[in-house]
Amino acid sequence: AQSVSQHNHHVILSEAASLELGCNYSYGGTVNLFWYVQYPGQHLQLLLKYFSGDPLVKGIKGFEAEFIKSKFSFNLRKPSVQWSDTAEYFCAVSHGSSNTGKLIFGQGTTLQVKP
Amino acid sequence: SAVISQKPSRDICQRGTSLTIQCQVDSQVTMMFWYRQQPGQSLTLIATANQGSEATYESGFVIDKFPISRPNLTFSTLTVSNMSPEDSSIYLCSGSANTGELFFGEGSRLTVL
Numbered sequence: 001a002q003s004v005s006q007h008n009h010h011v012i013l014s015e016a017a018s019l020e021l022g023c024n025y026s027y028g029g030t031v032n033l034f035w036y037v038q039y040p041g042q043h044l045q046l047l048l049k050y051f052s053g054d055p056l057v058k059g060i061k062g063f064e065a066e067f068i069k070s071k072f073s074f075n076l077r078k079p080s081v082q083w084s085d086t087a088e089y090f091c092a093v094s095h096g097s098s099n100t101g102k103l104i105f106g107q108g109t110t111l112q113v114k115p
Numbered sequence: 116s117a118v119i120s121q122k123p124s125r126d127i128c129q130r131g132t133s134l135t136i137q138c139q140v141d142s143q144v145t146m147m148f149w150y151r152q153q154p155g156q157s158l159t160l161i162a163t164a165n166q167g168s169e170a171t172y173e174s175g176f177v178i179d180k181f182p183i184s185r186p187n188l189t190f191s192t193l194t195v196s197n198m199s200p201e202d203s204s205i206y207l208c209s210g211s212a213n214t215g216e217l218f219f220g221e222g223s224r225l226t227v228l
Binding site for chain 2: 043102103104
């Protein structure tokens with residue numbers, strides 16, 4: 001069965017530290033890849049997405065992610081985190097040939113940024 | 116971007132009862148979906164809500180337990196039937212746009228006693 005793994009369940013960083021959240025998926029075909037963020041008390045929002053083209057995608061709020069097909073990975077990065085980045089982050093995958101609303105989510109990573 | 120409204124935002128229900136969650140989007144989306152987020156877990160797709168026809172359910176979810184309607188493009192309901200404490204979850208409505216982006220409602224937090 002297809003699955004998405006997020007290696008870090010809970011990450012604590014100080015402001016200005018660099019962030020990398022791991023995401024691996026198990027599916028051999030064409031995929032669409034997403035990172036969603038859920039700030040405390042708010043709904044899920046799209047950070048960035050990859051469908052095709054440049055494997056390095058840039059999203060909102062200074063986030064970026066790199067699709068490495070050979071590693072089945074789509075890690076999320078930010079060079080310098082802020083206190084306001086405290087949130088839960090979800091990696092998600094859909095099959096490239098199917099409707100992209102049918103997503104498989106990772107278990108999520110809780111990021112806590114200390115001021 | 117699409118705005119998705121759900122109600123109720125939260126409810127506390129008794130075992131054996133049923134609750135219907137409503138979802139309204141403010142623009143035409145290509146598809147609508149219902150997800151569940153159980154405590155401490157990730158989101159799991161329950162079903163795809165099809166306009167004017169029966170929903171398409173994922174493995175482990177059945178129509179008798181989670182009947183879904185979608186009478187038009189911008190409205191859908193999910194009913195959680197004959198509830199038990201194991202049904203305590205956040206239920207999220209979502210809609211996909213032509214861009215492939217999936218938008219989410221704020222979720223309906225259900226607690227079953």
